Amino acid sequence: MAKAAAKKAKPNVSTEELLHHYREMLLIRRFEEKAGQLYGMGLIGGFCHLYIGQEAVVVGLEATAKDGDKRVTSYRDHGHMLACGMDPKGVMAELTGREGGYSRGKGGSMHMFSKEKDFYGGHGIVAAQVPIGAGLAFADKYRGNDNVTFTYFGDGAANQGQVYETYNMAELWDLPVVFVIENNQYAMGTSVKRSTKSPSLWERGAAYGIEGEEVDGMDVLAVKAAGEKAVAHCRAGKGPYILEVKTYRYRGHSMSDPAKYRTREEVQEMRSTRDPIEGVRQILLTGDHASEDDLKSIDKEIKEIVNEAAEFAKESPEPAESELWTDIYADEVPQEEVA
Amino acid sequence: MATQILMPALSPTMEEGTLAKWLVKEGDSVASGDVLAEIETDKATMEFEAVDEGVIGKIMVEEGTEGVKVNDPIAVLLEEGEDASAAEDAAGGAETTAEPAPTGAPEEDARERPEAKDMPAEGKERPSPASARAPDRTPDWPEGTATKEVTVREALRDAMAEEMRRDEDVFVMGEEVAEYNGAYKVTQGLLDEFGDRRVIDTPITEHGFAGIGVGAAFGGLRPVVEFMTFNFAMQAMDQIVNSAAKTLYMSGGQMGCPIVFRGPNGAAARVGAQHSQDFAAFYAQIPGLKVAMPYSASDAKGLLKSAIRDPNPVIFLENEILYGQGFEVPDLDDFTVPFGKARIWREGSDLTIVSFGIGMKYALQAAEELAKEGVEAEVIDLRTLRPMDLPTVIESVKKTNRCITIEEGFPVASVGGHVASQIMQQAFDYLDAPVITLAGKDVPMPYAANLEKLALVTVAEVMEAAKAVTYR
Numbered sequence: 001m002a003k004a005a006a007k008k009a010k011p012n013v014s015t016e017e018l019l020h021h022y023r024e025m026l027l028i029r030r031f032e033e034k035a036g037q038l039y040g041m042g043l044i045g046g047f048c049h050l051y052i053g054q055e056a057v058v059v060g061l062e063a064t065a066k067d068g069d070k071r072v073t074s075y076r077d078h079g080h081m082l083a084c085g086m087d088p089k090g091v092m093a094e095l096t097g098r099e100g101g102y103s104r105g106k107g108g109s110m111h112m113f114s115k116e117k118d119f120y121g122g123h124g125i126v127a128a129q130v131p132i133g134a135g136l137a138f139a140d141k142y143r144g145n146d147n148v149t150f151t152y153f154g155d156g157a158a159n160q161g162q163v164y165e166t167y168n169m170a171e172l173w174d175l176p177v178v179f180v181i182e183n184n185q186y187a188m189g190t191s192v193k194r195s196t197k198s199p200s201l202w203e204r205g206a207a208y209g210i211e212g213e214e215v216d217g218m219d220v221l222a223v224k225a226a227g228e229k230a231v232a233h234c235r236a237g238k239g240p241y242i243l244e245v246k247t248y249r250y251r252g253h254s255m256s257d258p259a260k261y262r263t264r265e266e267v268q269e270m271r272s273t274r275d276p277i278e279g280v281r282q283i284l285l286t287g288d289h290a291s292e293d294d295l296k297s298i299d300k301e302i303k304e305i306v307n308e309a310a311e312f313a314k315e316s317p318e319p320a321e322s323e324l325w326t327d328i329y330a331d332e333v334p335q336e337e338v339a
Numbered sequence: 340m341a342t343q344i345l346m347p348a349l350s351p352t353m354e355e356g357t358l359a360k361w362l363v364k365e366g367d368s369v370a371s372g373d374v375l376a377e378i379e380t381d382k383a384t385m386e387f388e389a390v391d392e393g394v395i396g397k398i399m400v401e402e403g404t405e406g407v408k409v410n411d412p413i414a415v416l417l418e419e420g421e422d423a424s425a426a427e428d429a430a431g432g433a434e435t436t437a438e439p440a441p442t443g444a445p446e447e448d449a450r451e452r453p454e455a456k457d458m459p460a461e462g463k464e465r466p467s468p469a470s471a472r473a474p475d476r477t478p479d480w481p482e483g484t485a486t487k488e489v490t491v492r493e494a495l496r497d498a499m500a501e502e503m504r505r506d507e508d509v510f511v512m513g514e515e516v517a518e519y520n521g522a523y524k525v526t527q528g529l530l531d532e533f534g535d536r537r538v539i540d541t542p543i544t545e546h547g548f549a550g551i552g553v554g555a556a557f558g559g560l561r562p563v564v565e566f567m568t569f570n571f572a573m574q575a576m577d578q579i580v581n582s583a584a585k586t587l588y589m590s591g592g593q594m595g596c597p598i599v600f601r602g603p604n605g606a607a608a609r610v611g612a613q614h615s616q617d618f619a620a621f622y623a624q625i626p627g628l629k630v631a632m633p634y635s636a637s638d639a640k641g642l643l644k645s646a647i648r649d650p651n652p653v654i655f656l657e658n659e660i661l662y663g664q665g666f667e668v669p670d671l672d673d674f675t676v677p678f679g680k681a682r683i684w685r686e687g688s689d690l691t692i693v694s695f696g697i698g699m700k701y702a703l704q705a706a707e708e709l710a711k712e713g714v715e716a717e718v719i720d721l722r723t724l725r726p727m728d729l730p731t732v733i734e735s736v737k738k739t740n741r742c743i744t745i746e747e748g749f750p751v752a753s754v755g756g757h758v759a760s761q762i763m764q765q766a767f768d769y770l771d772a773p774v775i776t777l778a779g780k781d782v783p784m785p786y787a788a789n790l791e792k793l794a795l796v797t798v799a800e801v802m803e804a805a806k807a808v809t810y811r
Contacts, residue, residue, distance in 0.1 A: 041348070106589060258382075329650075331650055
C-alpha cells in the first residue's frame, strides 16, 4: 500500500511534521464521514460536498502558509476550514444550520467564513472565488506586505471565463496569488476528458505568462514541496503561480450523486493504492516514526473531536427568528426604509 | 457498542426509498466506505456506504422492501467482539446510543422549527409601517452657505478625489479611468493626483475586475469600480449580486463588502437597445445592496461621498445626459448627503410627482408647465432607491391625495410599481385617484430617432397623467 509515497519519503522530514500531516488529514476525513452520516439522518440539509480523498491538498498547502496569508475556495470547503484552524464544532453546527455555526446558521455548508483565520469562503458559484482570491491578493499588494492568497478551484471551474480574466490581471499586476486547481478529475459527473482537449490545466497559464506545475495531490509531502516553491515565488513579488494538484474524491459530487459516471473499481483502486492518509501512515510506521499504538491513540483522539463537534451541532439551537433580519447591512439600515 | 444503521436521506428532498439490494450479509465485517446496500430513490439508484467499521449484526429490512422511511433502522452494526445478543438489543431500540443519533433526532429537530404561521410569508417584508417614521425635512446644507455652479461630472470627480485624500484605502479601477481620464471624463485628473497605484486601468473584463474589486473589499480596501456603462455590468452581475450583496448575511455578519460600483446608466442617445437601459429596478430588488441614482450635482457629490464611506456594497447609477448639466453645489469642505432621505424639489398641494435620476428632468419641467395652468405639483426626488424614503412620499400623498411616478426603466416590476403598491397599502384612504406609474415603453430601445423618442417618457405624458389624476 502506498508504496510510491513511501519510496519518495525524504529522510529529513521530521516525525513531528509527519504526525501533523497525519492528524490534520485524519481530522478532515473523520469529520467528513460524520457529516455524511448526519446528512443521512436528515440533520444536514440541501447541498453537502465532501472532501474525502482530497485531504493532502489543503493539508500540504496549509503547511506553507504564514500569519496573514489568506485562502478562498469553492463549495467543497469543509477541509479548507479545518486545515486553517477553524473550530470543527463551529463548522459542523453551520452544516446543521444552528446558532453555534460560523455563520450562525445562515450560510450552510457552502457559505462559511472566518475573518480571524483569514478564510474568505466558501463560495457557491463555480469559479466566483477566483477573482475574489486575486482581489484579496490585490489588497495585500496594495498594502505592501508579503502575504499570499491561496485560491482553490476545481477542474470544472477551470473552464469558466472569469478564471482567465483573473489570470490576465493577476499576471499583469503581479498579484501574490497561488492558484490551486484541485483536479479531482470530475466536474460533477463530467470527466476532464469530456470537457476539454487541453492536455493539462496548469499549462493554460502560459498564455498569460504565469508559471506553474502539476503536483501529485495524493502525496502530502509532494504538495507541500510544490506549495513552498509557489509561495516563495509570490512572496518575492514575482506574481501568481499555478499548481494543478491531481487528486481524487472518493464520494459523490454532492450527497445525491449516484456516481454512474465512473466505476466502483476505479474508486476502489485509488482508495487502496493512492490514499493520502494511508501513505503517511506507512511512512510513519516503516520509518519508525510511530507505532501502531501511537497512531491508534491519534485515531481515538480525532474520533472524540469529531464526536464532540457532532454533539455540539445537534444540541446547538436553531437561530432565533430575529436572525432573519440581521446582517443584511453592516450599518443595519432600518428595514422599513429599505422596503 | 451496537448501533443502528438508519435508512439514509440520499438527496435534499428524499423522504422514503426502496431498499433494492443488500451487498452485505449478517456476520460480514465492513469498513468505512464499503458499499452496504443499493437504495432506489425516485431519481436514481444509489450505493449506500458504511460510515463506521464493524460487523453486520442483523439486517432489519429485507431487500426489495419499498417505502422505507428515511431514518428507519435498517440494520445493526456491532463493534468487533460483540455478539448477536447486542444486535437484538439494538434492533429492539432499547439501547440506542449516543453515536448515530437515535431515530428521534430528526423529529425533535422538526419540533424545534417554528410553526409556519409564525414565519413571515414568502416574499413578505419585515412587518413595520413605513409611515411610522416622520420624514426628515432638514435641508441638505445650512442656510446661507455659499454655493457655486458645478457640473454633475465635476461633482462626481470631486467626490472621489476628496474621499481618496481622506482615506488611503480608497482606490478607483475600471476601463479607461486612468490614462484616458475616463471614457466620459468623470475620473479626469485622478491619475495625476493619486498615481497608478490608486487609479487603475483594467483590461476589458467586467466579470473579472468586478470580482477582484469584491475580493479587495473583503480584504479591507474601499474600491470604487467604474463600469464604462452599467450595460456592461450585466457581465459582472454574479459578482455583484451573489458575492458582494450576500456575503455579509451568509457570513453571519463577519464579512462585509464596502465597495462602490458606479457608472452611467439609462438611455444615452441613439445608441440602440444594448446601450440604453435603466437598471434601477434590477438592483433595487436585491437585499444587501444600496442603490443611489442622483439627479443633481450636489446629490451626485454628497451621495457618492456617502457611498464610498458606506460599509455596504453600493450601486451608484449616473446618467450620461446629465454629466454636463450644472447645478448649485454648496461650497463646503466635507459635504455629504445621507442615503434614505428624499429631497422635495418643489412643494405643492394638488398632486405628488415621485421620480429619481433623469426622470426628475421630466418631473420638474412638467411641474412648471402645470403651475402655469394653476396645478401645483409637489415634486419628490427619491435620490436613493435602497433604502427608499417612503415616509416622505406617504406624507406628501396624504396631503395631495394624488400621485404619479416617473422613471426611464421598463414598466414591468418597476420602481414606480413598488411605490404605488406601498401608497395603496399605507395611504389607500387618502387617494382620490389611482396612482399612475410612468415608465419607459415595454420595448428594447430602438435606434431610429423618432422611435427612440416614443420609447422614452416625455413631458407631455407627465402632463397628461397629472391631468388624469386631478380629473382635469
